[in-house]
Amino acid sequence: MEKALIVDGLRKSYGRLEAVKGVSFEVNAGEIFALIGPNGAGKTTTLRMIATLLTPTSGDAYVYGTSVSREPEKVRHMISYLPEEAGAYKNLTGLGYLNFMASLFADDKKQQKEFVSRACEITGLGDRLKDKMGSYSKGMTRKVMLARAVMTMPKLAILDEPTSGLDVLNALEIRNTIKALAKEGMSVLVSSHNMLEIEYLCDRVAIIDKGIIHVSGTPRELKERYNAQNLEEVFEEVAK
Amino acid sequence: MRRFKVLLFKELKELLTLQMMIPLIIGVVVFLFIGNIMGNETERAKEPKEIIVLDNDRSDYAQAVANSLTSANFIVKHYTNITTDQAVEEAKENDISVVVEIPEGFEKGLMELKPMQVKTYSIVRNFSLMGSMTTRIVREVLNAMNDYISNEFMKSNFSVEDPESLKNPIKTVDYTLIGDKQAEIDPEAVTGFIMSQTILIPILMFIVIMFAAQMIAVTVASEKENKTLETLLSTPISRISLVAAKMVAAGIASLLMAVVYMFGFQSYMNGVTGGALNQVASMGSKEAFKALGLSLNTTDYIMLGTSLFLSILTALALSLILGAFAEDVKKTQGLVAPLMFLILIPYLLTMFVDINSASPAVRTLVYIIPFSHPFLASPNLFLGNYETVLLGILYQAMLFSILVVIAGKIFSTDKILTMKLKWGRSSK
Numbered sequence A: 001m002e003k004a005l006i007v008d009g010l011r012k013s014y015g016r017l018e019a020v021k022g023v024s025f026e027v028n029a030g031e032i033f034a035l036i037g038p039n040g041a042g043k044t045t046t047l048r049m050i051a052t053l054l055t056p057t058s059g060d061a062y063v064y065g066t067s068v069s070r071e072p073e074k075v076r077h078m079i080s081y082l083p084e085e086a087g088a089y090k091n092l093t094g095l096g097y098l099n100f101m102a103s104l105f106a107d108d109k110k111q112q113k114e115f116v117s118r119a120c121e122i123t124g125l126g127d128r129l130k131d132k133m134g135s136y137s138k139g140m141t142r143k144v145m146l147a148r149a150v151m152t153m154p155k156l157a158i159l160d161e162p163t164s165g166l167d168v169l170n171a172l173e174i175r176n177t178i179k180a181l182a183k184e185g186m187s188v189l190v191s192s193h194n195m196l197e198i199e200y201l202c203d204r205v206a207i208i209d210k211g212i213i214h215v216s217g218t219p220r221e222l223k224e225r226y227n228a229q230n231l232e233e234v235f236e237e238v239a240k
Numbered sequence B: 001m002r003r004f005k006v007l008l009f010k011e012l013k014e015l016l017t018l019q020m021m022i023p024l025i026i027g028v029v030v031f032l033f034i035g036n037i038m039g040n041e042t043e044r045a046k047e048p049k050e051i052i053v054l055d056n057d058r059s060d061y062a063q064a065v066a067n068s069l070t071s072a073n074f075i076v077k078h079y080t081n082i083t084t085d086q087a088v089e090e091a092k093e094n095d096i097s098v099v100v101e102i103p104e105g106f107e108k109g110l111m112e113l114k115p116m117q118v119k120t121y122s123i124v125r126n127f128s129l130m131g132s133m134t135t136r137i138v139r140e141v142l143n144a145m146n147d148y149i150s151n152e153f154m155k156s157n158f159s160v161e162d163p164e165s166l167k168n169p170i171k172t173v174d175y176t177l178i179g180d181k182q183a184e185i186d187p188e189a190v191t192g193f194i195m196s197q198t199i200l201i202p203i204l205m206f207i208v209i210m211f212a213a214q215m216i217a218v219t220v221a222s223e224k225e226n227k228t229l230e231t232l233l234s235t236p237i238s239r240i241s242l243v244a245a246k247m248v249a250a251g252i253a254s255l256l257m258a259v260v261y262m263f264g265f266q267s268y269m270n271g272v273t274g275g276a277l278n279q280v281a282s283m284g285s286k287e288a289f290k291a292l293g294l295s296l297n298t299t300d301y302i303m304l305g306t307s308l309f310l311s312i313l314t315a316l317a318l319s320l321i322l323g324a325f326a327e328d329v330k331k332t333q334g335l336v337a338p339l340m341f342l343i344l345i346p347y348l349l350t351m352f353v354d355i356n357s358a359s360p361a362v363r364t365l366v367y368i369i370p371f372s373h374p375f376l377a378s379p380n381l382f383l384g385n386y387e388t389v390l391l392g393i394l395y396q397a398m399l400f401s402i403l404v405v406i407a408g409k410i411f412s413t414d415k416i417l418t419m420k421l422k423w424g425r426s427s428k
């Protein structure tokens, strides 16, 4: 099977603190893969390295075979990254923001229009997109941000805590959007500290804590292996 | 290129918001307003002043002295048969501020060569600068009277035809030397001219650099604060266009502000000085300035412009780096403040100290600060010290290149996301 992402022994230190201590995993094409772990586990740091924002202290990651550390520009054309708590330019309207971001990715006007219209559909916000983003609720902002991240149909979407801080309904909508996109062939790498909801979303998970991946597999495999009811119990066993 | 334009447009939109524009507009309106008032006051100061002469002597001579004031540009209301109180009352009612009372026996006393006492009453209506005008009027009135009386005396008693030359027998012809050039002109006029030509440069520079530095640091810090920077950095746009878009946008916005402020400031200065600074040059001394080499040619302007431009670029690069250290907008204020001192120090030093003859320590300090060089450039260009100016430009260019390399390093590595100042905060 084709690999969307191969992560090979990634490490990252911030000064004396080693936040990620040699992380390896693989994401298959068209798969939704989740990194789950508590706050401070090193999820964001790992995702930022894959998204070419941070330079790994050692190790490397390959997006469809392209090295993140050696050819970051090429990788940026294949991925899109939704940062944790991604913010907006408050003076722009939702539509204005999508247009601005689309123009940074698109090769021409036609493609830009295509991106924006796909994004508008994904947000499901209709006319509210004509309002300034400063007036949006958290859920609305997140929908625009997610739509922005996937409107270019990237080969690999990297989504950092896409549902954190949202109410149940908004979180559900976001999860459904991600699932639908994966069905269309997009590979997705998400992170979450909410281990219960991730079961419904992803194909495979890796449990990360203190910068180390302890186990990975499908949720069912893991639950069986540790004789647990849910992934939270699995984590409890693993983290012992 | 298309992506760069999109970025530039977005940066400009962020910068030229209403919040940015309102202080600017208010500032200019205040400048224009004050300039206008001052202009009107200065105009009024030039108009002939109305005064009351209360003549208790009622002699022909007193009448002649009063008339002589008319030729000294006063409008004289001449009264002979009212009391002092009535005269003052009259002045108060008619917005006249000076009453001059000529005593009885004025003519007789003067004929006997006794100094005579004249009483003046000044009505002060406010304590502003314009209120002090009455003092000047009184002095001018007395000078005019003294002049008239002594001139008349010399004419009639000693048959002097031209009393003025007798009183000031020495006339001067002033020469000013600059380098190996000389011209027939008063050195004060030269200094005034140079001032008028260079006074705007430091002010302009100060405004542009402060605005530009503040703006660019804020745009970087606010992208961090609003968490938009990460998104931007993960897109396929090159980091160079990202940095360039920010710098160009801040440059354009601050130039715009500079132009607006210059316009406001010029009208203020014109109001305050009654255009005196500009008039200096037109007093038939243009030829003299040229003879002294005190006119800037195209090369001079290019050099001055280059020096200014490099200063602005340096400030932009420096504040871009400073902005990268700030986690939020509030912290940029503290980070950019030192930059203000870097501009103020050379500004004040060059204003009060002759750098070319200052102590080596002071001179080194001034030369090291990149923002000194435009201040030094214009006097040096006037004096023909091209080498100094060129060396300054070279130094500025070098410093700017180094700063750009550093800024590029910060933005093209993950330093832009991980760098922050730890003021007393211990890291885990």
Ligand SMILES: Nc1ncnc2c1ncn2[C@@H]1O[C@H](COP(=O)(O)OP(=O)(O)O)[C@@H](O)[C@H]1O
Pocket: A014, A017, A019, A037, A038, A039, A040, A041, A042, A043, A044, A045, A046, B417, B418
């Ligand atoms: N820019 C940074 N500078 C220093 N330490 C950091 C920085 N970012 C994260 N860390 C530290 O690295 C560790 C992992 O953080 P992070 O990757 O954000 O975890 P998670 O996303 O799983 O909550 C934490 O201990 C955090 O404090």
Ligand SMILES: [Mg+2]
Pocket: A040, A043, A044, A045, A084
């Ligand atoms: Mg995180």
